[in-house]
Amino acid sequence: MNKIRISAVSYTNTKPFLYGLQHSDIMDQIDLSLDMPSDCAQKLIDDKADIGLIPVAATLSLPQWEIISAYCIGAVGAVKSVFIFSNCDIRQATKVQLDPQSRSSNNLAKVLLKNFWKVQPELIADAPDYASSDDENTAFVQIGDRTFGKPTRYKYVYDLAEEWKNFTGLPFVFAAWIANKPIPADFMVAFDKALKFGLDHRRELLKELPKHPDFDLEQYLMHNLDFDLTEDKKKALYLFLDYIKAL
Ligand SMILES: C=C(O[C@@H]1C=C(C(=O)O)C=C[C@H]1O)C(=O)O
Numbered sequence: 083m084n085k086i087r088i089s090a091v092s093y094t095n096t097k098p099f100l101y102g103l104q105h106s107d108i109m110d111q112i113d114l115s116l117d118m119p120s121d122c123a124q125k126l127i128d129d130k131a132d133i134g135l136i137p138v139a140a141t142l143s144l145p146q147w148e149i150i151s152a153y154c155i156g157a158v159g160a161v162k163s164v165f166i167f168s169n170c171d172i173r174q175a176t177k178v179q180l181d182p183q184s185r186s187s188n189n190l191a192k193v194l195l196k197n198f199w200k201v202q203p204e205l206i207a208d209a210p211d212y213a214s215s216d217d218e219n220t221a222f223v224q225i226g227d228r229t230f231g232k233p234t235r236y237k238y239v240y241d242l243a244e245e246w247k248n249f250t251g252l253p254f255v256f257a258a259w260i261a262n263k264p265i266p267a268d269f270m271v272a273f274d275k276a277l278k279f280g281l282d283h284r285r286e287l288l289k290e291l292p293k294h295p296d297f298d299l300e301q302y303l304m305h306n307l308d309f310d311l312t313e314d315k316k317k318a319l320y321l322f323l324d325y326i327k328a329l
């Protein structure tokens with residue numbers, strides 16, 4: 083049988099899932115690659131992967147897709163790794179530079195700017211150095227491990243999962259395990275069992291991970307990230323997709 087090709091996110095947020103997969107027999111059935119989120123999405127769109135932990139915003143570019151797991155990369159309140167960093171209040175920003183590695187958070191920023199903050203800064207998708215600008219009124223989106231320790235460096239810091247909660251009262255789903263074709267049911271059961279093993283062993287995993295001097299990894303993996311794809315998170319996911327379609 084051909085191996086099932088899986089693209090997972092290469093950030094710390096996905097380490098519990100990797101721990102579970104690497105401690106299970108399912109590794110023999112899969113061909114696993116670790117990619118930045120925008121590439122996870124592109125691999126599923128180009129049919130270079132069968133399953134991806136993809137930014138949920140990218141489902142809008144897939145002709146066929148199905149959620150195949152009860153787990154996700156989500157948050158109920160502040161997530162601590164998805165931000166708009168700014169030197170001015172976001173309502174005064176004239177430009178917002180987007181993170182090329184992101185699909186969901188760039189869209190979340192757009193949804194919040196339009197519907198929550200009700201402002202229309204210029205959105206820049208391909209800034210040569212998107213995370214730095216001399217201009218006081220240029221803000222930027224950034225996701226993942228590159229944000230660790232950064233919130234103290236900016237005058238205005240917006241945690242986008244927290245702002246979404248302020249806006250909608252709902253949790254948020256950044257990425258979900260999505261397939262672009264039917265996947266055998268017995269594989270899905272074994273896959274979720276492996277993911278759950280990883281989540282249940284986060285304390286063991288934490289002992290293996292390098293320490294960050296200015297970031298609380300334990301708080302992040304145990305509390306800020308919320309991995310259960312609950313009914314409320316699904317509701318938030320479909321609401322988010324509706325907001326993106328209306329941009
Ligand atoms: C919480 C995070 O969620 C992520 C954000 C994503 C996006 O913006 O497209 C995609 C996958 C997740 O890794 C993060 O990266 O920090």
